[in-house]
Amino acid sequence: MPVAPDLERIYDDHAQALFAFALDLTRSEADTRDLLQEMFRRLAMRPLRETTVRDERAFLLRMAHNLWVDQIRRSTSRERVRDTLAAASEPVFAPATNPDSETFRRELDAALAELPPEQRSVVHLKLWEEMTFESISRTLDIPLNTAASRYRYALDKLRVRLRPLYEEIQ
Amino acid sequence: MNPDEFEQRLRKEAFRPIPPEWRHELLREARLDGAASAGLAPSPSPCNGLGEWLRDWLWPAPAAWAALAACWVAVLILNRSALPSAVEMAETRANARLALAYQAAVREFNALQLDDPASAPRPSAALPPRRAAEPSQARMHRQPTPSTYECLETVSTQQMA
Numbered sequence: 001m002p003v004a005p006d007l008e009r010i011y012d013d014h015a016q017a018l019f020a021f022a023l024d025l026t027r028s029e030a031d032t033r034d035l036l037q038e039m040f041r042r043l044a045m046r047p048l049r050e051t052t053v054r055d056e057r058a059f060l061l062r063m064a065h066n067l068w069v070d071q072i073r074r075s076t077s078r079e080r081v082r083d084t085l086a087a088a089s090e091p092v093f094a095p096a097t098n099p100d101s102e103t104f105r106r107e108l109d110a111a112l113a114e115l116p117p118e119q120r121s122v123v124h125l126k127l128w129e130e131m132t133f134e135s136i137s138r139t140l141d142i143p144l145n146t147a148a149s150r151y152r153y154a155l156d157k158l159r160v161r162l163r164p165l166y167e168e169i170q
Numbered sequence: 171m172n173p174d175e176f177e178q179r180l181r182k183e184a185f186r187p188i189p190p191e192w193r194h195e196l197l198r199e200a201r202l203d204g205a206a207s208a209g210l211a212p213s214p215s216p217c218n219g220l221g222e223w224l225r226d227w228l229w230p231a232p233a234a235w236a237a238l239a240a241c242w243v244a245v246l247i248l249n250r251s252a253l254p255s256a257v258e259m260a261e262t263r264a265n266a267r268l269a270l271a272y273q274a275a276v277r278e279f280n281a282l283q284l285d286d287p288a289s290a291p292r293p294s295a296a297l298p299p300r301r302a303a304e305p306s307q308a309r310m311h312r313q314p315t316p317s318t319y320e321c322l323e324t325v326s327t328q329q330m331a
Contacts, residue, residue: 007197015193019188033192040196041200043200044200091186094185108180127181155176159176166179
């Protein structure tokens, strides 16, 4: 039985973005794989319909976020997961050839891991998915002002944490 | 540190690429699960089709439709609670039966009165008040009605007696 062409197209169009988002949230490649597997299993059982999904990427990111929340609820409390993530997390950025860039990426990785997951998800969607706050609020099911304030707080923390290194490598 | 520059710098950082072997693995597993669920799923029935159609129809604003449905339920409940109780209904029916019986009795009484000329009312009493307001000319040229004859006959019989 061939794979539904729509499923392949969805994978080719969105898998990289979903992988990055899920990895940023879970900080674990194994959990990311489980999450993506569950996503595509659900998509295979109940295909997306163009009439019901206006923004496919936003819909899939929301689905990934909801699955991640389910994953946390199933395993343990959020606080414990956050502590675990901060203690030992897998790198989410690709290795760089330039040593300065590599150092910056490592620091950014660590700084992101220290952020609360709620803020990290907003930062990810804003910076790397280039979504608007309105779209982020819909995707994460939070008020618009909450999305904006979480982004502001998170960016301030990143700025404080990365300022010395950033100014050094500039 | 310019905020925009900092954000731009962060945006440039590339995430790890998704392992290429995942594509085959994830899609294969999804295909197997999809096939299994399709095998377990019941054959398409009119009910399923209706469900799909309803889902499509309600999708743009499910909350609005739910609110409308809630309003209708509230209206139905209010309507139901405003209906008279069984006791009130029985009382109304009994009153209606009583009214019908009273009407029938009145009709019978009137019929008896018409059959018995002796008990007919006196002409002066039978005349409606507005007849006095009629012009005298019109009263003179008016044809007497059978009931008037009857009244006159009754009066003359009484005088003779």
